[in-house]
Amino acid sequence: MVRTSKAAQTSQSKAIEKPTEEFIYTELYNTICERQLLPKTKLGEAMLAEHYGVSRTIIRQVLQRLAGDRLVKLEPNRGAFVAHLTLKEAQQIYEAWRLVEAAIIREVVKTITPEQIASLRKLITAERKACDAEDYPLLTRLSMQFHTQLANLCSNQFLSRFLKEVIPQTALAYFYEVKKMPVCMKDEHGEILDLIESGDEEAAVAAAKRHLDGIEAALNAQASLDQQASLVDKLKLRVSSLS
């Protein structure tokens, strides 16, 4: 059982406190977003229950919540799996993202405060650091956070919620390990933020569009590699069945 309490816990019978449902949910949520858990991975209830030292009841609730976020797919009588996106679905996601991101930026340009800009800049600095350190899980999370934090500045909680639900799903678009999630390239977040600060609505929207287009283009490039990998997998399977 994993120990979750913050303190070091003096080894001795000190009553290990159980992780809350919220904690387990957040951990799995982040792990999937960071692509530590790849799409199609099976999430067995008994396995998770033992790992966290809670009953299956809790795990089931967590899996249901993640299914609501579309990060997990529940198959009746078969269990829970990390969800995955086809290339077509991924393209749809980016199209929806562009639409809503533009609407949000148009509003945010008019209402953003210096404090909010400073907060976003801090995030960009952290991104750059993670990029230099080649800590790609962290970078992935920070990149998403830039967009979700931007969405949060929108007064329309339904639009911002939509983005906050859609963005994590982009992590489900690759079946195979990728060294670098193509969010973050160069310093596009910084460029977008500069334009937002300058108050130039159309330029900021255009930059955001280019940014998302770029991510999607990288996705398309990756897709052919994925197909190749998929083919290799199938061949391996066929070979192993010969032995």
Added chain:
Amino acid sequence: MVRTSKAAQTSQSKAIEKPTEEFIYTELYNTICERQLLPKTKLGEAMLAEHYGVSRTIIRQVLQRLAGDRLVKLEPNRGAFVAHLTLKEAQQIYEAWRLVEAAIIREVVKTITPEQIASLRKLITAERKACDAEDYPLLTRLSMQFHTQLANLCSNQFLSRFLKEVIPQTALAYFYEVKKMPVCMKDEHGEILDLIESGDEEAAVAAAKRHLDGIEAALNAQASLDQQASLVDKLKLRVSSLS
């Protein structure tokens, strides 16, 4: 226990089949959308479990799913309640709706087939019938169905899913009984469909915008009545506490 099987069931011990989770979910979902269950209504687990003749386990799953749809609010250690929207939130919903509805119509205009148009017209006929029969719960559901079915024609499942999640939530905007949900007025759905059929993108989008503006205006008008009703409630409470 409520009997859910379709057949008449020959009274005698014929083994009453239990309603599935899906059935209970759909029933509660529709009931909330139709405003048979008003916002803030408490949804007790034991009560529902007995009513449907299943264990609380099933009911909890249903309530969690409904919470994922934002139709139900779960309060820790206090239970589940039909969710409700403030006036401000309702206005945000309509703004988001307008944005996405426009995007969807722009695409649907270009791809809709005669069969799809016929299917939507059938729905409009049913609406008119329900309106004449003054069956407002049915009318409410049919009106929503017009919009969700239109959304379904969009090739982008993420945009259509967004609308399908947002539309039911508009039912949560009134605390007090209203004779007539202000979706459907006159024959606006018919007008929108005609314009879509004609292929005039901008006119169809404009008509849809007007339609949603109209609904929102009716909401704002209702809001002051609600406030009044709310005041009456508070007075009643104060009076009853005097006895």
Added chain:
DNA sequence: CGCACCAAGCTTGTATACAATACCTGTATA
């Protein structure tokens, strides 16, 4: 050799028992 079938084991689905928490009512006191 290949395919179909069957049984054991494992995983998920459901009900229930018990624990923890919140709510309500009645009583005592200022």
Added chain:
DNA sequence: TATACAGGTATTGTATACAAGCTTGGTGCG
């Protein structure tokens, strides 16, 4: 009379036991 507290009641939260279903590996037959 109003308020604060305490006990009992009702409701939700969690764990566990059992039922139902899928998966898999083996066996037999074509």
